[in-house]
């Protein structure tokens with residue numbers, strides 16, 4: 001049995017252009033929303049591990065009501081239960097600081113006491129990659145980030161495979177993780193319970209099946225309001241950082257096409273690069 | 281107001297990474313004229329030799345944590361070393377590179393000290409309490425400025441604000457004239473019971489410069505047609521001292537590993553020069569490279585969207601153009617008057 005919690009976030013589809021409105025916010029207009037691609041790898045891995053070991057998969061998000069679409073998709077893919085931290089009406093969660101979100105997610109996870117927490121390496125919108133590891137610290141869980149392969153092994157199996165050197169912490173089960181380190185691959189073993197973040201390449205996420213979609217409608221989706229955590233918690237979880245401006249990147253000046261034969265193009269480009277860039 | 285700033289001076293294979301000097305430069309600015317800058321070096325054996333490089337470039341004190349537990353990367357050992365430096369120095373802010381290690385350590389340190397984390401910073405304006413940090417959203421499709429909340433600072437438990445900076449964006453610290461030199465001292469710390477057992481590290485990059493830190497990136501897309509199709513690109517990168525990158529199209533087709541992928545779901549790079557070969561320029565790819573200083577696109581389709589962000593566009597066959605360009609650059613760079 002392996003109970004797994006997956007942290008996921010609803011983000012804009014990566015196909016979407018991002019339009020910054022004059023008042024300095026991002027226009028959500030008709031943008032298509034999806035499960036953050038990295039969180040999708042985490043979810044797929046949770047489902048595969050459950051197929052191997054049994055147990056339950058919980059999916060947890062912090063977001064507005066619309067984010068329940070992402071939870072329903074996750075349930076349709078095969079997750080068992082969903083939890084949404086309601087961000088609407090909560091100036092706290094709407095503030096969107098990683099400190100606050102991590103504090104809230106940790107509150108949800110504590111009573112669930114999962115054997116494994118899976119999350120994406122980062123969200124393709126805010127791009128900080130901070131929340132999941134803050135959660136690990138708050139729950140005193142060891143972590144391994146940027147997993148491209150994950151195996152759960154019993155202590156004997158892990159020791160037999162040479163993954164657990166003498167002197168390391170003992171546990172009943174270990175996560176054996178191949179992690180991407182700037183292109184190199186490192187293999188580590190960490191005792192469960194633990195948190196692992198998913199890198200691209202971990203797996204190929206499945207699509208929700210039609211029966212899956214039907215079943216998802218009846219699966220439990222619990223809503224939790226951060227106000228229920230109490231005033232003391234709210235004060236402690238207040239955002240540590242604030243956004244002071246949001247703006248589009250400088251548009252790039254129109255470029256230049258180089259005419260002529262390939263040899264002429266190569267010569268012209270060499271000339272241009274010599275002045276434009278410090279080469280050598 | 282003068283500040284005390286601590287820098288995690290990250291090493292790779294016992295050598296300081298350039299991003300460590302970029303963090304040191306940023307720390308000097310954040311500290312203000314009469315502020316203090318501390319650096320923590322962590323590793324086993326060789327790293328101690330790097331302390332002087334920090335001490336002559338603006339670090340007032342270099343704390344050296346030298347222990348065999350820091351030989352390979354177990355996060356809890358590094359967290360203990362940096363934690364010991366934080367407890368000793370009581371900094372207002374902690375700066376790390378937004379690298380594999382920095383991204384791994386910073387969130388845990390922020391949570392441990394109940395502090396905020398501003399990640400992947402590409403520009404810093406102002407100093408002390410007025411510092412404002414610029415960072416990309418949606419991999420650069422938008423940008424935000426963020427600062428540490430004053431209210432939170434007041435309620436703070438005394439932990440440092442945590443900042444990770446993107447490599448290749450902030451100027452590195454230079455040696456300070458006049459011979460001002462900081463002190464170097466050992467950092468005592470207790471190695472915790474390790475959770476993480478490191479079984480192996482397989483080098484797939486062959487010691488290649490990390491993509492995020494490279495000054496020049498030569499990237500291939502589906503247009504390279506095979507793994508062997510990357511060879512002319514490697515030759516070009518070799519002449520320019522650059523690193524190889526790729527589009528997801530090339531990765532999905534199996535021409536190269538995902539570690540090379542550039543884009544919204546891959547690496548974001550901001551080199552001095554980015555050369556895209558046989559890449560159409562999908563929005564996800566553009567997000568990862570359009571902040572590069574100079575962009576060159578080589579593509580046989582004149583309508584490819586990559587030309588929309590390219591400073592110099594070459595409409596042509598990459599298998600013809602790239603070798604010619606390599607030869608031309610080699611000739612020019614070799615000639616003394618160049």
Ligand SMILES: Cc1cc2nc3c(=O)[nH]c(=O)nc-3n(C[C@H](O)[C@H](O)[C@H](O)COP(=O)(O)OP(=O)(O)OC[C@H]3O[C@@H](n4cnc5c(N)ncnc54)[C@H](O)[C@@H]3O)c2cc1C
Pocket residue numbers: 014037500501502503504526527528529530541542543544545546557558559560561562563564565568578579580581584596597598599
């Ligand atoms: C969720 C999601 C996330 C994604 N994230 C990323 C990401 O992070 N990074 C990324 O790159 N993509 C990403 N993509 C994929 C992206 O949408 C494109 O499919 C991909 O970038 C296309 O790769 P390509 O340009 O190499 O291939 P293509 O679009 O097939 O383009 C190949 C180009 O090569 C040119 N060509 C062919 N032969 C030659 C030749 N001999 N000489 C010169 N030119 C030639 C063609 O004219 C064409 O323009 C993502 C997609 C999704 C759905």
